[in-house]
Amino acid sequence: MSGRGTINGYVVVHDSRLRLWVPEQPYNVAVIELEEDPTINFFSNLPGTPVDKVPVGASVQVEFLETDGGQKIPEWRIVTD
């Protein structure tokens, strides 16, 4: 797998039911299509992308963020070149 994908679309969450996400509001949450199979999707908060300024259709590259508990979760960052 290339670890690359495309931003298919997004939502800006202003009123979350998830307790830990309430302090982050409003926040982007995007749907990423994998380059190898666009029917396989991942969610992303697109680190570094301003709220509601999501370039739909842009290419993204996966990166893995480590949580406080040591778990790694996939995130996606816009490829600028």
Added chain:
Amino acid sequence: MAPTQNVPNSMYRSTEGLGVWEHRGKVAAVGIGHSPTARRWDERVETSIGSWAILALRNAMEDAGVSPDQVDGMVVVPAATTGDQWSPTNSIPEDFASTYQLTDNLNDGISSMSAEWLLKNMPELTNVNFTMHANGCMSNAVVTAAQAVGDGLTNTCLVLKTWNNLSGRYGHEAGSNSLDTAPGNAQWSNPWGWGAAAITFAYLFDQYCRKYGKNHDMMAPFVVNEKKNGLFFPEGFWAQHRPEALSVEDYLAARWIAKPANLFDCDLPIQIAVAYLFTTSERAKDMKQKPVYILNHASDRTNVKSSVQTLQECEDATDSVGRKLYEGAGITAKDLSFENMYDGYTIFHQFHIEGLGYAGIERGEALDLYQTDITNEGPNPVSPSGGNAGSGRTRTWMHTDCIQQIQGRAGARQIRKPAEIGVSGGPTTTGGNFTVWSSTP
């Protein structure tokens, strides 16, 4: 009596090519029973969903002119909320426990509802020998009861959905929403804050707008009409408690919940019980109300492939529902007098009615239809019930309205053109259950 079973898959019509429904026109809805509504449960026994379920069932029997001993079947939706359950650490209110016979599930009658609880607490139902639990919502119970009556499993069948709303913000304590970690399936969504159905449907609506060149403002006439129709629904929450008209300006100025879904795109959770009485078309002739014949029922069982439903999956599923409904009912889109497809969230109603080809629309044209006369006085009534948006979260208004429209009992909501064939169902764009209702068999 044996414990109540869930509906077997064999009772659903979930594939295309099944032909005309074998019981087309042989099953009818006759009676309707509603409880009052409340925004939340005040923890009094007389406003519990148990008490209101009994009230709604008795109202449905009285409405149909049926005595309790004539009822031999019951289809019940055991889930009474998509939000919070009564906490297992809370004791059951004393007066509730002393008023009713309890079951092994201590939530029964408070935040869930079983056929067993009802039979324990409605001693007048002396001849019920068929019970079934339909998961999810009234749409499931309706298709199940229709098939059960058609199959001869029951002749005179009560159909019940309750909805509870406890104190606190709806759904914020449900499942893993308040946890510090994301167990099970939530591990694939919660870490990115994808935590409610509103987000899924906001995403799908955004996809829809991008594909067809539409925008959220175009939803305003539909939502305003929903709220107007709801104020003409005397059984509904808004008509009873907050008779406030919504303007286009109000809608466009509303705060976002999950952009592009705003406050008025989301329905208001309430406390209620709703019941219907179904029977055979033959038996229905002797009852108090005009029979509303069921021409077909159909279900969708799409398995979403990845983390979130795609627009393509959504459109394929709703297209297929349209084809199945028409095939089994032996009708075409032109035969529909009105539609009452699910609306709770308003931003997916267009998927359902485009799948039906309602009023001649094709994919991407529903929001254009919304800019025309979609009122109950017009040529193409859209959601004359007002749906969940108009009367509160029950997932029942659409069915009640279909029955009332065809019986000519919809009051101020009565559509101007003859109400001959209507369609209702949901909830969401995949996984729902749908029914075609008719004035004639």
